[in-house]
Amino acid sequence: MGIFEYAPAPESRDLANLKPHYRPFVNGEFVDGSGEPLKTINPATEEVLAEVGTASVSDVDTAVKAARKAYTGVWSKMPGSERAKYLFRIARLIQERSRELAVLESLDNGKPIKESRDSDVPTAAAHFFYHAGWADKLDYAGYGPNPRPLGVAGQVIPWNFPLLMLAWKIAPALATGNTVVLKPAETTPLTALVFAEICQQAELPPGVVNILPGAGDIGAALVGHGDVNKVAFTGSTDVGKAIQRQVAGTSKKLTLELGGKAANIVFDDAALDQAVEGIVNGIFFNQGHVCCAGSRLLVQESIAEELLEKLRYRVSTLRLGDPLDKNTDIGAINSAEQLAKIKGLVESGDAEGAQRWTSPCPVPERGFFFAPTVFSDVQQSMRIAREEIFGPVLSVLTFRTPDEAVTKANNTPYGLSAGIWTEKGSRILWMANQLRAGVVWANTFNRFDPAAPFGGYQESGFGREGGRAGLEAYLDV
């Protein structure tokens, strides 16, 4: 065994309490959806995990009706102090069932257990805790006295952080007095349906939360339903634009959290080893399935070679493989379809003349895996510098002056996040000012907290999640 080899330390998959069948959750009950059932698979092994009943368009109507009834009959009338207690209960139950949720999330999504266990699930619980406290303090949120909820929220979330995105959507919606119909992603419905069990355990009134597994057509039906007052979507910019078109001309309030192509900018005075850790965390966290991933590394020319050498060495030590192994750094790509997209974009990088370096780590034969890859000699015109890859692929560009770094960083229609690495405080603040991005991480990357607003500029969407700013999305103000 070499110095960086470890014995396998797999988490027990029995903790997931995996069931053979899961069903949609409507009006407080698990029901038979009238859509075609789907089989959700473990992307690390390609084995079928469970069969999941899906909703049909008529089920969307049933769920929206249940949400409307719960809104007018119970939830919007309930004092904020009582709503708060339900949210606190949910937060506690997520914590109590955190191991089960983490294992289930890793099985269904392919992300390493250390990330689902230490990041996704605790942060999801934190979102319910944070928003619980707002439920009876909305008069103090800065939107005038007695701000009103909107009504029924239709929410569509992606597969990269299934439980966390659910928490980002449901916690503020419920805290502000709205009821919810949520569609989880087709490939990752399981933790949302366990969350539905948690709603039952918390004795949340029926209809306040409804969960409809299904494909894009169910999302479209939900977004287009005439009795939905609020639409919240996290996902790709293309789908976001389609949704914005779909709700055009209606009174629905819309918030979008879309794609990104974040610049992670390293200056010559940065602490290089720390920067390398930040770069790795920025692009290889969650297999790069992160809308705010630092997918464009901008390095000051004078240190580019040194940094790249350190980076390649560090990346070569990342362990890729079984998501349930506690030693695993990089898990599985979520689906065969996503793996094909990543491969296509990487081939375009080769074809357009960028220099590809791929980690020599062993790649399992079964399952959807992609070894961490770093492209150097990348030009701004290349597809790998412009398009969101949504995988463990980093594109490296160089710059000479801070102004050039700003120009290159802002040379994108996206504007979700950015990173700055320098020891000079005044430069951090200047750069943070210049960058057209909703989140700027300085000497760190990929930090999230329910108290800190998150969201994009330009084609990365509009509206914020988290903090006081995030409440606006669910209030009639």
Add this chain to the structure above:
Amino acid sequence: MSDRISVAKTYKLYIGGKFPRSESGRVYPVTDSKGKFLANASHASRKDVRDAVSAARKAFGGWSSATAYNRGQVLYRVAEMLEGRREQFVAEVSASEGVAAKKAQSLVDASIDRWVWYAGWTDKIATVLGAANPVAGPYFSFTVPEPTGVVGVLAPQQSSLLGLVSVLAPVLATGSTAVVVSSADRPLPAITLSEVLATSDLPGGVANILTGRASELGSWLASHGDVNALDPTGAEPSARADLARDAAGTVKRVLTVPDTEPDWTADADMARLRRYLEAKTVWHPLGV
């Protein structure tokens, strides 16, 4: 005995701090509320919209990075200039909207006061909408509001001055820049406002005012790739959905507006300011 012949004015557009004619060479007659001819106004075209957006983009860097104190002073200066041309505005509002002089006076006064109200917001927006975020970890995290960019504004069709001021001033107060299409049938107060803006300290291009038809120009603003937000107030309600669909092509921020023109004399709130602001969250580790 002959009466003095008045000096007839030729009205032009206001783009980039200058007063060009419409590229199209088109003009249209402006009448008062009783149909009496008042003047010819420029009939702006698609190319004028593009020129105005380009001027607004060019001006954005300077205006958005000016200090809030400076922006407040500039906007207050505009209010001073408005006050100085009060009588002209009263006459034009009265003619345009067909209201009595007394009513026109109160509308002009309200417009000046509203401009002052927004001038006072520039250096308070960050305090009221920004935040220090108490994150659970060794990080300093703060959130600051920032202007969204170039805003396309279809000004109200009925309220020729108070409505116009109510939709333009919040854009400028946030640090964004504006391309405004004025009321089609009541453009004279907008033209006079552009003369006020030109002679105040507002940098050229920060506000651009086009006279013309929202029905013709709206879709060019809504679909323009370099416009970041859209206020469809002056569009026909039946045209709003198409504008919103056009705006989706670049994920524009679209202001939600009622079908009928609101009562502009009611107190303003922060809703319009908020729509033209992004929230930027910055994180930095704490440590020694």
